[in-house]
Amino acid sequence: MAQAIALARASLGRASPNPTVGALVVKGGRVVGRGVTEPGGRHAEKVALEEAGEEARGSTLYTTLEPCGPEQWEGKRNTPCTHAILQAGVREVHIATLDPNPHVNGKAARFLEEAGVRVVIGEHREEAEEVVEAHAKWVVTGLPFITLKWAMSLDGKTAARTGDSRWLSGPQARALVHRLRAASDAVLVGIGTVLADDPALSARGEEGDPLPRQPLRVVVDSQARTPPTARCITTPGGKTLIAVAHAPQGRIEALRAAGAEVITLPGPQGEVDLEALSRELGRRSVTSVLVEGGGTLAASYLRQGLADKVLAFIAPRIVGGRSAPTPVEGEGVPRVAEAIPLRRVRVERVGEDLLVVGYVR
Numbered sequence: 001m002a003q004a005i006a007l008a009r010a011s012l013g014r015a016s017p018n019p020t021v022g023a024l025v026v027k028g029g030r031v032v033g034r035g036v037t038e039p040g041g042r043h044a045e046k047v048a049l050e051e052a053g054e055e056a057r058g059s060t061l062y063t064t065l066e067p068c069g070p071e072q073w074e075g076k077r078n079t080p081c082t083h084a085i086l087q088a089g090v091r092e093v094h095i096a097t098l099d100p101n102p103h104v105n106g107k108a109a110r111f112l113e114e115a116g117v118r119v120v121i122g123e124h125r126e127e128a129e130e131v132v133e134a135h136a137k138w139v140v141t142g143l144p145f146i147t148l149k150w151a152m153s154l155d156g157k158t159a160a161r162t163g164d165s166r167w168l169s170g171p172q173a174r175a176l177v178h179r180l181r182a183a184s185d186a187v188l189v190g191i192g193t194v195l196a197d198d199p200a201l202s203a204r205g206e207e208g209d210p211l212p213r214q215p216l217r218v219v220v221d222s223q224a225r226t227p228p229t230a231r232c233i234t235t236p237g238g239k240t241l242i243a244v245a246h247a248p249q250g251r252i253e254a255l256r257a258a259g260a261e262v263i264t265l266p267g268p269q270g271e272v273d274l275e276a277l278s279r280e281l282g283r284r285s286v287t288s289v290l291v292e293g294g295g296t297l298a299a300s301y302l303r304q305g306l307a308d309k310v311l312a313f314i315a316p317r318i319v320g321g322r323s324a325p326t327p328v329e330g331e332g333v334p335r336v337a338e339a340i341p342l343r344r345v346r347v348e349r350v351g352e353d354l355l356v357v358g359y360v361r
Helices: 002-010 044-056 081-088 107-114 125-131 133-141 171-183 191-197 249-257 274-283 295-303
Strands: 022-027 030-036 060-063 092-095 118-121 145-153 186-190 216-220 240-244 261-264 288-293 309-315 343-350 353-359
Touching (some): 002 022, 022 044, 030 044, 081 107, 092 107, 107 118, 125 133, 145 171, 171 309, 171 343, 186 191, 186 295, 191 216, 191 295, 216 274, 288 295
Parallel strands (some): 060 092, 186 216, 216 240, 240 261
Antiparallel strands (some): 022 030, 022 060, 309 353
């Protein structure tokens, strides 16, 4: 199952809005078939069974997510994975986690058991749930999974007092961020980050070449101050969406002429309505959003209860300065007792940096 999860992680996001699944067929202690969900194509179980061929008969199938059953394919041409499993003669199926869709949850597992297949559920469940967490939230609520990401110094600064931030984190952390972008449906920043850093918001490899999958670039810009020449618009290989609130029509038209899509989502205080933006992204089948900056935007997502997860890279550097920016700004809580607790926290080493991962809810 650990190998199946590793397969899914390596392809995370490529099949979105479908969940990314990894599957292995094992017989006689050997892996005879491997599969991962194909973009717009076959499910991982069918890919693994096809690779296994005749050796699938009497084998054990390991899959990171409950296979699709008859309910999901009713009235459609394709046969569900449960039928493919039975036709292949698989003896035993191990499922890491059940389908998060409440209309499907557990039905395929029961179907297989009733057909005489031994079913084991729950191995590496937490890791498997993390792989499909974005799909799970989207399929249940229609909203994308929101991850706040920042890099900061040991003393909690995201840049020097001058605004310079290159580079706080090391090369391994920066490479990981590009892989996170490629795995996300959208990367989102505020107008302050665009004006200060002019980021491309693209996903690039170690040599600087664009990765095959590029996220939607989203800018929260209430007054449409994004320059039409900004790299997030002009960098090839990706689409740009700019959310505005009350902006001059001339600026909006200039951004559209530069190739960006502009939508108007006014909030009650003249800002962009972030909840409405989440609904709009979910409607477009965006299941995962990586929010990369800045501190005011992160504070808004946390204050409004819209954030799901935090990825905080901590570099072993000390910046100092009363006016140096921090990852979460705004007014903050009046008492420490009211601080937002993170759950299921883990700490990883990424080169010389530390990565703290935690869930807001």
